[in-house]
Amino acid sequence: MVSADALILSRAAIVGPFTGASLHVNEPGFDKPANLALWADGPRLEACFTQLVEGLLFRTRNGPKEAALEFANLQSNNIQRKPLVTLRAPTKAQFKKQLDLVAAYADLRADRAAETVAQLGPPIEFWSSMVGLTAHRHKKTLQLIDLVFSLCVHVEMRFKHIFASIRPVAFSPQIQPMIPTPGHGSWPSGHATEAFAVAVLLEALLNAAPGAGTPPNGTESREQLQRLAARIATNRVVAGVHYPVDSACGRLLGTALAEFLVARATGSRVHERGFDGRLFENADGTPKDFSLHDPMDHTSGNAYTRSAGTVGVGNAPLLNWLWEEALKEWT
Template sequence: MSEFSAMGGGWGGGWGGGWGGGWGAPPNALPMDAAALSINRGALVGPFQGATIPFALPSPLDKPARLAEWAVGPRMSVCELELLAGLHFNVNQNKTSMTLGFVDLDKKPLKDLALARLVRPTEKIFKQQLDLVANYSELREDRGAEILAQINGGGAFFSSVIGLTAHRHKYTVELLDLAMSLATHVEMRFKHGFACQRPVELSPQIQPAIPTPGHASWPSGHATEAYLACALLQSLLPHGSKYREQLERLAARIAVNRTVAGLHYPVDSAVGRLLGTALSDFMVARCTGAKLHERGFDGRKFHGAQGTVIDFDPRVSMADNQSRYYELSSGSAAVAASPLLHFMWNKAVAEWKPIQ
């Protein structure tokens, strides 16, 4: 899923028929089947004898391994609620900032953990950024095929890098689908809160190459989702570091293509890179119990010396606090793993181990 889900699209395009490959197809059934099955039953069953097959209600309750017995759709519903539970947003009107926080509802006493703090850029910065959007339009002819293919996301492109296939990597597909659902919910809440106008709303000369989504610009949903997939796959794959260069180049290219299309400012991509990485940190922690650091992006500082305009640069470190706009806290906090999400993670990890 992605910001384009608001247009009836979804990220789609690659994890075996979409980020998640769907919610499980119902059995093929023709209208005549119901009548045929009823007639067939009448000819077979004879006098009803009650419950003849031994059974026992499962115990204990809420055993994670039972997720394997569910269809994809119900399993995804269970895990999606688990992943989103405890997330909340704090708004600071004076600092024009919003913070994504997490409270583990299963731990007492409750403790609030900040995951990502975003500060909105100024009007001056958005006006400066518009010049870059106009300049990027010169690449539309060169990037046109990619822009169209990525309207509903970049799943096919990531699959091409890591060799993901629907028949071999069922749980990986579902884990990525969960990640995209997480990103969609979080980015849409930030977009609503910050309410930043799209480039086309600042100038009639932008003339986007594809339809502009019906929601705000900052942060970029495609950039958020691409960098979430980028970081998550590096953590998931047994040799994730070997894929790092190609995955990061791909995430950056997907983000920049949205500027080329006239839909996003470079600063949208810069914050999407931060937010996607922060969401990956959180998801890995909820699946494995890993520690994480609070991340931040100060859009007011996304400029050069004397306030000059700057472009999105994926080479800028998000960890050394030298850029001024990317922020990383020095302390770390542990997040307890969810048993349900831990089950899904282990299933996905196992799919990448060679069969001996």
């Protein structure tokens, strides 16, 4: 890196008498999404994130323990709160039952250790390996992934605080997690939320890309994307820091948050989604394991629910700019 002293010496040797402003400069437009092309990665993402989360709010109700993520389009002349996600927590007794599954998953630790440690941070390399993400070709796509990660953390940490669910290690000295237990609540799983959000985001992006084919590339990749998200989530159970029900709720929440981001970026609509942890158990009352085979489109009476109707969440011009730029990377 060139030192400040070197730059000072160079200028002094060549600058000559100052002649004032002599270059022709086009002034950027006022509040134009295209101005995002002028900024460094950090400021660009901060601007997009601010627009993404404006209007998100949380509502809680005690008995049953329930919390909802809602959205109000603050740019609308008629501001209305619309539910996006409603969560109901499992009972303490259900978490204790789930502990049997956590203990059984510990048998996989030797096989999964390398993956689990590699996935402590955002596991970008795993997604890159699947769909061919590269830093030199897919810069804006990677920024979209950063954005959905930030959205997930923003929402999941609030839900974790609201429900304050106890980690497996607190219930038994025999769990002995293979990695440090995070310093926040267990339910829902943040890794599961983030992993399924990335899976849904990439599927939508690949489906919308020009020349995606029939069926489009996102649909062709969906099974592998979902399997990877599920494996990332389950690795946290194997490690001893989560229950399977945490993964199930994270699957629902991550899916909903990715759908929200895509809708804000494209002006489309979303289904309200819900997860009721009290219903996440087998018919005989035994603890239910997490599975991708569980459908998420029931309208009622199931742990996973999705409303039949849809709600609009408006259009976010900054997000739309980044989305359109990312699409160009997949032509």
